[in-house]
Amino acid sequence: MDSLSGSLVKLRPLRDEDFEFLAGLRNDMRTQGWNQRLPPCYTPKMVKDRVEKNYAKPNQGVWGIETKDGRLVGYINYEEAPPRLGATIGVITCVESWGKGHAREAMELILRFLFEERGLQVASLWTLSDRVRMIGLAEKLGFKVSARLRENAIVGGKVCDTIVMDMIREEYRLKHSKMAGT
Amino acid sequence: MDTLSGDLVRLRPLKDEDLEYLASLKNDNRTQATGRRLPPRLTATILRERHEKTLKSPMKGLWSIETKGGELVGTVDYHEYLPRLGAMLGIVTGTEHWGKGYGREALELVIRFLFEERGLQVVNLWTTSWNVRMVGLARKLGFKIAVREREGRWLGGTIYDGLFLDMIREEYYASRDLKDMMKAVI
Secondary structure (H helix, E strand, O other), X not given: OOOOEOOOEEEEOOOHHHHHHHHXXXXXXXXXXXXXOOOOOOOHHHHHHHHHHHHOOOOEEEEEEEEOOOOEEEXXXXXXXXXXXXXXXXXXXXXXXXXXXXXXXXXXHHHHHHHHHOOOOEEEEEEEOOOHHHHHHHHHHOOEEEEEEEEEEEEOOEEEEEEEEEXXXXXXXXXXXXXXXX | OOOOEOOOEEEEOOOHHHXXXXXXXXXXXXXXXXXXXXXXXXXHHHHHHXXXXXXXXXXXXXXXXXXXXXXXXXXXXXXXXXXXXXXXXXXXXXXXHOOOOHHHHHHHHHHHHHHXXXXXXXXXXXXXXXXXXXXXXXXXXXXXXXXXXXXXXXXXXXXXXEEEEEEEHHHHHHXXXXXXXXXXXX
């Protein structure tokens, strides 16, 4: 693997001029970025502080998702917990880029990195039952629903479930046969 | 709901260059911002420190109100004093922007966010009897006076009442002719 680069997008380090756009994604309640822990009044500085903190840790990664023509469309991150065993992935892309395969390829690049370069046993992600696009994408990639926290979130005036999905190393290996045996 | 944006204004995160104007609003005795807790000598620096603290709290929200043309009007904020149950609102707009419906739309956007996305039971706000514009706006939005703190405030040498207005979830949905989907689940 040369770099985290596919046929549609590449993952690149974040730059100062990205934070305005990323704060906008966090404040858009249609995206994955709005995690309900903080209200949608994120400032670019808050995103920058968080990313800088993240960069200082060996068990976290964060990248901008850039299309091949150089447009930033979102970002992707992971946090290993426990280190070298499991990781939780987060991905956000702007609504305009939905349906174009950008998030899917970014997820594939990260999964390959985590399973093949970090040697992890399991990758997981959290979403909401309302986020049908995210659940569909995760299922296509090979994730399965492993936990459902019933009726513990609200989206658009409706109660919904928090969904935890995961994929273990063996499932990844069977789906992506290029990977050498564990 | 995608972002907190209406026909006249949008709510956006605060910027450093807003602070000078916002400090001047806090120092203007005619606005809602005059809390009498500090004399009108707030600086941009004091505000910046206060805002940074506010924005880190999961139970507080704070936005700049901006016209669709990009002009800064003021701020709107809330604090969930009991998480996921009740929130207290705050709003301040510059006197030159009064009477244009900006404050009304900004409050409507935040109230909708609190009932629809946070699932709250009640929202409320404090004002004073001299601030007839704020009382009128709150009533139009569906707030009712719940507490009158008699002769507890003063302005320009005159004594006024402190007023606490609130609106409960059922009143919000009934007055907007909306269906409460959370109630539907229960």
